[in-house]
Amino acid sequence: MTSGRFITLEGGEGVGKSTQARMLSEALITRGLGVLLTREPGGTPGAEAIRKLLLDTQFNWDARAEALLFAAARSDHVDHAIRPALDRGEWVVCDRFIDSSRAYQAGGGNSSDDAILAMHTIGSHGLMPDVTFLLVAETPEISARLAARDGDNQDRIGGKPEAYHGRVETRFRDLAAMDAKRFVLIDASGSPAEVHGRIMEAMEPLLGEGG
Numbered sequence: 001m002t003s004g005r006f007i008t009l010e011g012g013e014g015v016g017k018s019t020q021a022r023m024l025s026e027a028l029i030t031r032g033l034g035v036l037l038t039r040e041p042g043g044t045p046g047a048e049a050i051r052k053l054l055l056d057t058q059f060n061w062d063a064r065a066e067a068l069l070f071a072a073a074r075s076d077h078v079d080h081a082i083r084p085a086l087d088r089g090e091w092v093v094c095d096r097f098i099d100s101s102r103a104y105q106a107g108g109g110n111s112s113d114d115a116i117l118a119m120h121t122i123g124s125h126g127l128m129p130d131v132t133f134l135l136v137a138e139t140p141e142i143s144a145r146l147a148a149r150d151g152d153n154q155d156r157i158g159g160k161p162e163a164y165h166g167r168v169e170t171r172f173r174d175l176a177a178m179d180a181k182r183f184v185l186i187d188a189s190g191s192p193a194e195v196h197g198r199i200m201e202a203m204e205p206l207l208g209e210g211g
């Protein structure tokens, strides 16, 4: 059995993660690999239920409760979906993971990075991705995509102020700079096919090893 790999896609709101996660998983399936395409918060019935609580604008979670809820959703997702898929030798393509908590709850919000990592150690045995694609693009292009997709319908976190999302973006880039071995920066501008081509190019070393 080939051994599976754990791949995450990260980045700010609407940069194209879900689109690229789908395209990547289809490309891996075409190569004959077993693939779990999943997302956070979510990916299991329990974590999807927590997702609803986290994104509903009627709740006003404080920073600690918010970080704990993301960690609880991730714990269930790792135990009941990601870890079993990796153990079966599948490739896991996950739309957001721990780096989103580090960028949003610690970079954008009031939690510390140490606290987020401690919760991850307790909740998810500190599982880290093999590779993380950080999608980056200029704000006007992304704002146009989001306006076309969501109009005025933003969830509790997507609807936070621009300054919050600016800090999130900066923290993502800082995390990538601190761990250049795991992160690959992907230019998310242009058509979905162009962005997919950049990701597949960056996948070559990994596919050579295991796929």
Ligand SMILES: Nc1ncnc2c1ncn2[C@@H]1O[C@H](COP(=O)(O)OP(=O)(O)OP(=O)(O)O)[C@@H](O)[C@H]1O
Pocket (backbone or CB within 6 Å): 011, 012, 013, 014, 015, 016, 017, 018, 019, 020, 145, 146, 148, 149, 188, 189, 190, 191, 192, 193, 195
């Ligand atoms: N390269 C692209 N060019 C133009 N539009 C795109 C591109 N990639 C995605 N889109 C469109 O932009 C919107 C946001 O894309 P997508 O949902 O993939 O982003 P996301 O990063 O997963 O968003 P979110 O952070 O809200 O989950 C969607 O309507 C999608 O169809």
Ligand SMILES: Cc1cn([C@H]2C[C@H](O)[C@@H](COP(=O)(O)O)O2)c(=O)[nH]c1=O
Pocket (backbone or CB within 6 Å): 013, 014, 040, 041, 070, 095, 096, 097, 098, 099, 100, 101, 102, 104, 105, 157, 158
């Ligand atoms: C995993 C994770 C997510 N978030 C935020 C980021 C988004 O605003 C929402 C939902 O994600 P989607 O990809 O836009 O559907 O949740 C977060 O703040 N912390 C996290 O760990």
